Amino acid sequence: MTTFPLALPTPLPRAHLLKRGERLLEPDVYVTRVDDMPAVVKDYSRYRRTPLAPLARLLVRREARILRRLRGWAHAPMLLGIAGGLALTMEFVPGEPLGSADQVDDEVFRRLRGAVAQLHASGYTHNDLHPANVMVNGDRVVLLDFASALRTPRWLRNAPVLRELRRSDIANAFRIEQRLTGRTPGDFVSSVLAKPRWVTAVREGWKRFYRGLRGH
Numbered sequence: 001m002t003t004f005p006l007a008l009p010t011p012l013p014r015a016h017l018l019k020r021g022e023r024l025l026e027p028d029v030y031v032t033r034v035d036d037m038p039a040v041v042k043d044y045s046r047y048r049r050t051p052l053a054p055l056a057r058l059l060v061r062r063e064a065r066i067l068r069r070l071r072g073w074a075h076a077p078m079l080l081g082i083a084g085g086l087a088l089t090m091e092f093v094p095g096e097p098l099g100s101a102d103q104v105d106d107e108v109f110r111r112l113r114g115a116v117a118q119l120h121a122s123g124y125t126h127n128d129l130h131p132a133n134v135m136v137n138g139d140r141v142v143l144l145d146f147a148s149a150l151r152t153p154r155w156l157r158n159a160p161v162l163r164e165l166r167r168s169d170i171a172n173a174f175r176i177e178q179r180l181t182g183r184t185p186g187d188f189v190s191s192v193l194a195k196p197r198w199v200t201a202v203r204e205g206w207k208r209f210y211r212g213l214r215g216h
Contacts, residue, residue, distance in 0.1 A: 021046070025056060031092060034080055038092035042147075045086045053086070059147060060088045066124070066146045073122075075115035075143050093144070095137030099180055109177045111141040116169050119143070123157065125150050125165040129172035131180070160196075167192060 018040070019029040027042040042063075044056035060082055067079035067090060078091035098108065112134060119126060126133075127148040135142040152162055171193050178185060185193060 025052065025059065027088075034089060037080075039080055039089050040077070040092050041083070042088040042090075043086065045084065048084075048086060057085050060086060063147050063149075064088055066149050066151065069151070070122075070124075070146075073118070075118065075141060076146065077142060077144065093135045093137060093140075093142045095135045095140070095142075097132050098134035098136055098141075098176065099131040100136070104180045108136055108141065109173070109181075111139075112176070113170070113173050115141055115143060116173050120166050120169065123151055123154065125152075125162070126169050127165060129169055129176070131176055134176070164196065167196075 015033065016031045017028065018031060021027045021029075021044075025044070025047070027044045028046070029040065029042055032039055032041055042060070044060060047053050047056040064079055064082055067076060070076040071078060077093050080089040080091065083089060098112070116126070116129070126143055126146065127150060128145055129143070133144045135144055150162075150165065152159075156162060174185065174189050174192060177183070178189075
């Protein structure tokens with residue numbers, strides 16, 4: 001059985017709403033206090049007693065499992081626990097999302113790329129890197145939102161799809177840097193940003209299939 005470091009009350013008190021979930025299976029995100037510590041909660045409780053409740057519980061357990069395995073890694077928030085099966089509670093990371101005017105410097109981007117490389121070396125891909133999912137607190141760069149993250153066994157890590165997921169993470173880190181600095185990518189960055197032909201072919205095939213469905 002999976003255990004967590006804190007026994008959490010249900011429901012958790014809401015102190016400050018950060019984001020209201022509006023899309024399907026998107027949680028409410030808010031800051032509260034747990035054992036007199038600030039904590040961030042991803043709350044899927046609005047799906048309780050609905051047909052989507054089992055899937056919401058699965059999403060909570062899945063992200064909790066990844067955070068538990070990353071416990072002690074400086075670039076991920078610390079897992080605090082699960083409340084009522086539908087609320088994931090984690091460390092509150094102070095700071096600002098990447099993109100604030102005083103954070104656009106080469107050292108921050110170097111740390112971001114280093115964090116992504118460490119994550120990949122541990123067998124994980126993040127799969128949802130964008131400025132709002134990168135928190136900067138002094139010298140610390142923290143990746144947020146591991147709901148889409150994937151852990152793969154070592155023997156599968158050279159599979160084409162997984163190589164593409166790693167390339168996509170690195171490409172997103174470079175895209176963030178480009179967007180915030182306005183720099184023109186060099187040859188190496190351009191090679192990372194270029195999607196393999198098979199990825200382009202799959203995406204174009206899906207688009208044609210989707211348009212065909214809409215046309216009918």
